[in-house]
Amino acid sequence: MTQTLAIFIAAYRELSARRLFWLALGITLLSVGLFSSLGINETGVSFLGWSFESPFFNTNTTSPETFYKLLFINFGVDWWLGLLSTLLALVTTCGIVPDLVAPGSVDLLLAKPISRRRLFLTKYCSGLLFAALQVLLFSTASFIAIGIRGNAWEWTLFAAVPIVTLFYSFLFSICALVGMITRSSVASLILTLVAWSVIFTIGFSETLVNRGRIANEMEQVAIEAALASTKEPPDEDARESLTEALSQANEQEATWQRGHFWLFGIKTILPKTTDTLALLDRWLIDSAAMPARDKESTRGPQEIFGPRHVKRGEFERRVTEEEHSRSIWWVLGTSLLFEGAVLAAATAIFVRRDY
Amino acid sequence: MSEFAVDLADVRKTYGRKVRALQGVSIQVRSGEIFGLLGPNGAGKSTLVKVMMTIVRPDCLRGTVLNRAIGDPVALERIGYLPEHHRFPTYLTGRQVVEFSAAMSNVDRRTRKQRAGELLDRVGMGDWKDRPLGSYSKGMRQRTGLAAALVNDPQLVVLDEPTDGVDPVGRREIRDLLIGIRDEGRTVLLNSHLLSEIESVCARVAIMVQGRLVSQGTIDELTASSRRYEIVVEGSPPAWCDGAATVQPIPPGQLLGAGVTGSASRLIFLGLDAIGAQPILDRLRAENRTIVAVQTVRESLEDLFMRAVTDPNTGLIYRPGAER
Numbered sequence: 001m002t003q004t005l006a007i008f009i010a011a012y013r014e015l016s017a018r019r020l021f022w023l024a025l026g027i028t029l030l031s032v033g034l035f036s037s038l039g040i041n042e043t044g045v046s047f048l049g050w051s052f053e054s055p056f057f058n059t060n061t062t063s064p065e066t067f068y069k070l071l072f073i074n075f076g077v078d079w080w081l082g083l084l085s086t087l088l089a090l091v092t093t094c095g096i097v098p099d100l101v102a103p104g105s106v107d108l109l110l111a112k113p114i115s116r117r118r119l120f121l122t123k124y125c126s127g128l129l130f131a132a133l134q135v136l137l138f139s140t141a142s143f144i145a146i147g148i149r150g151n152a153w154e155w156t157l158f159a160a161v162p163i164v165t166l167f168y169s170f171l172f173s174i175c176a177l178v179g180m181i182t183r184s185s186v187a188s189l190i191l192t193l194v195a196w197s198v199i200f201t202i203g204f205s206e207t208l209v210n211r212g213r214i215a216n217e218m219e220q221v222a223i224e225a226a227l228a229s230t231k232e233p234p235d236e237d238a239r240e241s242l243t244e245a246l247s248q249a250n251e252q253e254a255t256w257q258r259g260h261f262w263l264f265g266i267k268t269i270l271p272k273t274t275d276t277l278a279l280l281d282r283w284l285i286d287s288a289a290m291p292a293r294d295k296e297s298t299r300g301p302q303e304i305f306g307p308r309h310v311k312r313g314e315f316e317r318r319v320t321e322e323e324h325s326r327s328i329w330w331v332l333g334t335s336l337l338f339e340g341a342v343l344a345a346a347t348a349i350f351v352r353r354d355y
Numbered sequence: 356m357s358e359f360a361v362d363l364a365d366v367r368k369t370y371g372r373k374v375r376a377l378q379g380v381s382i383q384v385r386s387g388e389i390f391g392l393l394g395p396n397g398a399g400k401s402t403l404v405k406v407m408m409t410i411v412r413p414d415c416l417r418g419t420v421l422n423r424a425i426g427d428p429v430a431l432e433r434i435g436y437l438p439e440h441h442r443f444p445t446y447l448t449g450r451q452v453v454e455f456s457a458a459m460s461n462v463d464r465r466t467r468k469q470r471a472g473e474l475l476d477r478v479g480m481g482d483w484k485d486r487p488l489g490s491y492s493k494g495m496r497q498r499t500g501l502a503a504a505l506v507n508d509p510q511l512v513v514l515d516e517p518t519d520g521v522d523p524v525g526r527r528e529i530r531d532l533l534i535g536i537r538d539e540g541r542t543v544l545l546n547s548h549l550l551s552e553i554e555s556v557c558a559r560v561a562i563m564v565q566g567r568l569v570s571q572g573t574i575d576e577l578t579a580s581s582r583r584y585e586i587v588v589e590g591s592p593p594a595w596c597d598g599a600a601t602v603q604p605i606p607p608g609q610l611l612g613a614g615v616t617g618s619a620s621r622l623i624f625l626g627l628d629a630i631g632a633q634p635i636l637d638r639l640r641a642e643n644r645t646i647v648a649v650q651t652v653r654e655s656l657e658d659l660f661m662r663a664v665t666d667p668n669t670g671l672i673y674r675p676g677a678e679r
Contacts, residue, residue, distance in 0.1 A: 006458030010444070017446035104442030108503075111408040111436040112459040113428035354370070354411040 003114050004122050011126030015092065021130065024088040028138045031080050036145030040067045065152035069284050072142050072157060081135055081164045082277045087193075089131045089168060090175060094189040096127040097179030097346075106355045120350040124176055124343065131168035135161045156284055163280050166332065170271035171196055173339040177346040196273070203274050206263040213256040214318055215310075220249045222309035245309075271335040275323075279331060282324060360386045360511045360542035361407065363418035363425075368402055368411060376402040377413070378566040384559075386510075389533055389543040391557035393550070393656075395664050397676035398563040400546050401439060404515055407544075408436050421511055432460050435509035437500045439516045439546075445489035449480050449499045452488060453506050460507035467506060474502035479528060493520030501529065505536070512536055515546045530556055554656040562663040564673055569663045574656060581654035584627035586635065589645040592620040593638075619647055 015021045039046040040062065044054035057067065099105060100123050109119055139160045147153045174195045179188035223246040227239065361384035368377040377399045384390040394400045405411040409426040416425060423430035443452045450471050457467030475484040478498040488496060497520055504512055514533075518526045526549075533543055533556050547553055553560060554574065561571040570577055592613040612623045624635065632649065639646055654662070665672050 002458050002461050002463070006455055010447075010455055013447060013451070014444060017444075102442060104438060104440040105444075107405070107408070107410050107436075107438035108441060108443070108456070109459065110410045111431065111434070111438075112456075113431040113461060114459065352412075355405070 003112070003118075007119075007122045008126050008129065011096075011123070011129055014096075015130050015133075018092055020088065020092045024085060024092065024134060025137060027088075028080070028085060028134055029141055031076070032138060032141035032145055035068075035071045035075055035142075036149055038071060039149065040064050064150040065146070065154070068142075068146040068150040068152070069154065072146065072160075073281050073284055076138060076142060077160060077164065077277055077280050081138060081160065082167070082273075085134055085138070086131070086168055086171065089134060090171065090189060090192060093127045093130050093172065094175050094179065094192065095185035096123065097176045098183050098185045098188065101180065101183055101350070101353075101355065103355065110355065116351045117347055120347050121343070124172070124346075127172055127176070128165055128169055131172070132161060132165045135164040154284075159283055160280055163276060166335075167273055167276045170273060170276070170335055170339050173342040173346070177342050177349075180346045180349050199270050199273055202263065202266055202270060203272060206260070206267045207274075209256065209260045209263050210322065211319055213260045214322060215315060216249050216252055216256050218310045218315060218318060219308065220246060220253070223249065226309060268330070268334050269338065271338045272331050273335075275326070275331045276335060278323070279328065357419075357422050358385060359383050359419075361390075361418075361420050361544060363403075363407070363416065363420075365415055365417050366403060366406055366413055367415040368399075368406060368413050375566050377406070379415075380563065380566070380568045381418075382561055382568060382571065384511075384542060384544055386542050387537065387540055388558040389537050389545060389556050391553035391560040392544065392546040392563065393553060393560055393660055394563035395673070395675050397565075399566040400563055401515060402566075403563070404513055404544070404546055408434070408513065410438075432507065433510045435504035435507060435512040437497075437504040437514045437517055439519065441496075441500050443488055443496065443500065443503070446487055448485050448487055449475055449491070449495075449502070450484040452499055453503045456503035457506040462507050470506050470508070471502070474505055475499070478502045478532065479525075494522055494525050497521050498525070498529075501532065509541060511542045511544065513544045513546075516548065517545070518547065518549060518552060526552065550656045550660055560656070562660060564664050565676075570659075574659075575653075577659055578654040578656075581658070582626070583652050584624040584632050585648070585650050585652050586622045586624070586632070586639070586646065587616075587619050587648040588622065588639055589619055589647060591615060592622065593642060593644065596620075596622060623652075 037048050040057060040059055041051070042059050044052050044058050045067075046052070055061075062070070100109070100120075110116065136158075139157050143154065143157050146157065171192055175188045175192040178191045179185065182188060182191075223242050227242050227246065361382060363383075364381040366377050366380045366382075367375075369375050380399065380403055382392075382403070392400045392403070402411055406413045406416065407420055407425060409431070413425075419425075419430075420427075421430040421433055447455065453471040453475060454467050457470065458464075462470070472481075472484070475481055478501050480495060480498050480502065483491065483495060488499065491499065497517060501514070501517060504514065517533075518529050521529060530552065533545065536543055537556075545553065545557060557574070559571070559573050560577070562569050592615065596610060596613040610622065610624055614621050614623075622635075624632070627635075636646065636649070661672075
């Protein structure tokens with residue numbers, strides 16, 4: 001315990017010695033300050049004294065509590081914690097493993113009565129400290145802001161701390177492995193960003209193809225229903241058009257299924273960064289309580305990756321149901337398996353290498 | 356307690372498939388002594404030390420350190436180590452570096468705080484202990500490193516080039532510190548290029564060349580074969596010396612050589628002791644020679660080292676680096 005604590009304290013001292021650490025924490029507080037300066041009233045939203053009328057966002061459609069939660073999720077988690085602060089965290093911590101294995105530095109630690117495996121994993125966990133601190137600060141500031149501005153003291157906001165730290169850990173494991181192999185901070189940062197892009201692209205492609213698959217399925221059902229209700233002449237033209245659309249949908253079914261099967265398989269192996277962050281969305285925002293989203297059902301069909309014979313709201317609900325049917329264990333379990341495998345590889349290299 | 360703090364046999368390490376860094380090295384360091392490890396660059400000294408400290412994994416190894424297997428946490432807890440090109444974090448203060456080193460050796464909080472202060476004072480860093488290492492000179496970092504190596508109250512202290520970058524005054528202080536450590540009953544394994552440093556503090560030394568141990572023992576033992584008697588007389592060498600200046604080894608008690616230095620002659624005899632020298636002195640007196648000086652001379656550590664690193668067949672110095 002003495003050693004673990006010493007490594008964590010040393011990691012904190014290392015981080016606090018970097019200007020980027022304080023810069024990131026400063027930006028975190030600033031971003032919370034900015035979103036808490038947004039307000040919602042009966043006519044729309046306000047920002048630093050200016051008012052903007054909005055038919056979608058006002059206290060008639062969205063409660064202040066939901067408004068701030070939405071801001072927290074969409075701006076705070078998705079953009080700030082999920083992208084910008086993660087980039088800052090990676091830049092700040094990408095040197096942890098290369099510094100650990102640097103000649104003259106590693107000797108001092110390996111000569112101590114601590115196993116190599118424990119040393120590496122403790123150091124790895126200390127790297128997550130930065131992300132955890134950043135999210136904790138952001139969540140605490142948001143908790144206070146939403147409490148004061150939205151009059152809701154929402155403890156579930158702190159679920160962001162483990163979720164975002166987990167999300168960061170998936171990327172940091174890759175960073176640690178690359179750092180272990182190359183011993184270079186720059187290489188580990190660049191290759192981690194490349195890996196993140198690949199993971200994001202595959203995840204995004206799977207989402208798109210899944211939407212296409214569901215749209216095709218719903219299209220088939222909707223057309224069949226329309227055909228059943230369509231009378232013989234004088235609707236002959238409409239019937240022909242529907243028959244042709246059904247035929248196309250039937251032809252495309254296998255392609256959508258096959259494409260989704262492979263992308264889903266690849267995504268299952270990889271860490272699910274976007275889906276992990278989306279868990280917060282599931283927990284913090286109850287879809288049923290979102291009047292703004294129900295508006296979708298009154299809008300027309302979606303043209304891209306959506307069925308033409310089904311209303312957008314129905315389609316979106318089905319997509320959401322499908323995404324939410326994926327268990328937390330699928331999202332986190334498979335991601336943790338990936339992280340475990342990557343970490344095992346990095347640890348094995350660290351344990352077996354001569355310095 | 357065992358006679359040996361370090362007792363290693365047949366240590367072998369090959370990097371890749373070609374670089375044979377250690378080729379069956381056996382080394383024994385007695386408890387309570389300062390032991391010097393010598394050798395040219397690439398001889399395998401640092402690799403041997405790293406094997407002891409579990410930084411390098413050997414291909415083959417028998418033996419113990421502090422009566423325990425290599426890498427045993429209990430043994431590592433009682434070893435202090437200062438690597439050659441150590442890199443302490445520059446954002447830490449001297450005190451934090453020493454305390455971190457202590458914590459990693461499982462020293463409790465109160466003890467490490469107390470010892471850190473004491474040791475930093477002892478190595479002359481008391482006034483600097485709360486300043487970051489980034490503001491230290493190389494010598495100051497070395498002193499801080501020494502304090503860090505001693506903070507866990509070690510039975511065995513392994514120092515790799517501890518005076519590297521330290522000024523002559525600092526070297527003297529470190530030498531005195533090493534002697535103090537030995538007098539406290541600790542064992543010191545000193546790896547250094549500075550022969551004078553080794554000669555002045557080490558009871559025993561080992562010389563390594565190209566991954567092999569070529570000699571090991573006290574400096575007296577290692578230079579015994581070179582011990583000689585020198586008699587300086589006025590005038591030219593006696594006729595029975597035949598003016599010979601040969602340096603070829605000759606049986607004990609016989610003349611090794613004679614040379615003229617100004618108005619005096621230096622007669623060198625190998626393997627003589629004081630009693631054996633008396634007949635020669637009698638003979639010189641009988642010849643009315645003025646005896647200016649009589650002294651025993653032995654090979655210096657530098658001579659011994661140079662002899663060890665020279666190929667006896669070719670007379671050339673072995674090329675640096677491990678054997679490939």
